[in-house]
Amino acid sequence: MTLTAPVPSPPGNPGSTPARPPGPAGPQGTARLFLARTAGLADHRAAYGEFPLVPADALIEQLRLADLVGRGGAGFPVWRKLDATRDKAPHRKTTRDPSKRPVVIGNGSEGEPLSRKDETLLSRSPHLIIDGLLLAAAAVGASALHLCVSAGTRQPLEAALAERPDAGQVRVLVVPDAFVSGEATAVANAVEHGVSVPRDHTLHLSESGVGRRPTLVQNVETLAQLALIARFGADWYRSVGTPDEPGTRLVTVSGDVGAPQVLEVAGGTPLSSILAAAGAAPGSLRAVLIGGYHGTWLGSEHLGTPFSRDGLRMLGAAPGAGILIALSAARCGLEVSAGIADYLAAQTAGQCGPCVNGLPALAGMLARLSRRERDPRLPAEVARLAGLVDGRGSCAHPDGTARFVISTLSAFEGDVRAHLSGVCEVSHGRA
Secondary structure (H helix, E strand, C coil): CCCEEECCCCCCCCCCCCCCCCCCCCCCCCCCCCCCCCCCHHHHHHHHCCCCCCCHHHHHHHHHHHCCECCCCCCCEHHHHHHHHHHHCCCCCCCCCHHHCCEEEEEECCCCCCCCHHHHHHHHCHHHHHHHHHHHHHHHCCCEEEEEECHHHHHHHHHHHHCCHHHCCEEEEECCCCHHHHCHHHHHHHHHHCCCCCCCCCCCCCCCCHHHCCEEEEEHHHHHHHHHHHHHHHHHHCCCEECCEECEEEEEEEECCCCCEEEEEECCCEHHHHHHHCCCCCCCEEEEEECCCCCEEEEHHHCCCECCHHHHHCCCCCCCCCEEEEEECCCCHHHHHHHHHHHHHHCCCCCCHHHHHHHHHHHHHHHHHHCCCCCCCHHHHHHHHHHHHCCCCCCCHHHHHHHHHHHHHHHCHHHHHHHHCCECCCCCCEC
């Protein structure tokens, strides 16, 4: 069984392959999300069949059995989110006012600067996403449906919606290309108020979101996977991957590899296999950043780790939104990390002290360390500042940034010692 599958080239390009009819048992192998020959509805139906009609209880149960978790970063069980949203919704028989029924939002904003999976999926398989959105909305009894995307994916999505008489109620909203725009409360805020900034909240969105209505926000890849499970069932979904990490997921591989790309991989595929599929030469890497800019650095000694929740949890990491950023053995991890921390400090909503004051101070301290300042207090001060911002912001942006910075100190411990003595392990230069 193939563990990784490159996203097929668009029709007419080298490497394109025709779609295979799914049959009653569903598509076989790892390539699942990009079987349609084009983004059109006819090719979508040829690849996957007609839209599935699944009762809400049956769909939620299949999602539970499949163990599908969100693909936007948090990794929360999808069935629980649907069940919680439906549980908070007013009963249809007693409340006919659509303005009180749930809101469902497909999140394709992809604020992570090096993630390309949602963009690729929206451009190549928009009908799977639309299917998933409609199925989720029916399951929770929603009366308002939205798809939040970046400007670059609006056209293919609207073209797909124009082919769908059953999706006339879906509204497309373009959100800014900013790191915090993809956070769930920021997406809900954009739908309700037109402002893509996170909001401090004491209630879950499933209880009180857009217009104080129960609100379900799901990543677009999550919706596409949901649509496949609705068609072919939990057993089919679990036929690839591992027992603790079933199914497939999209992974964006970038950084110091020969062929940066989006791959569809089986759950539990070793990091080394994913990186090799993107052109990383054996022994060429010193580390990989798992999960994007809010993720965790792992050294090359851990590249045999399975890309799974359980496998990565033991190392303090998580799959996140499916992002791997490779770092060559010829590059300084502290210098690269300082650049990322500086970016994150600038990508705030400006709503709370930890973001406005804490993150720039944290980034500045890491930058001093990357410049090889010979102050032995620097590592402890970086850790202290990370502790001050963690858990104290209006959203999770300070937490993710602190986690990334702490992982930098751990993964590049040798670099830290070298920089404090005025040299760099990679450049061998002296400050």
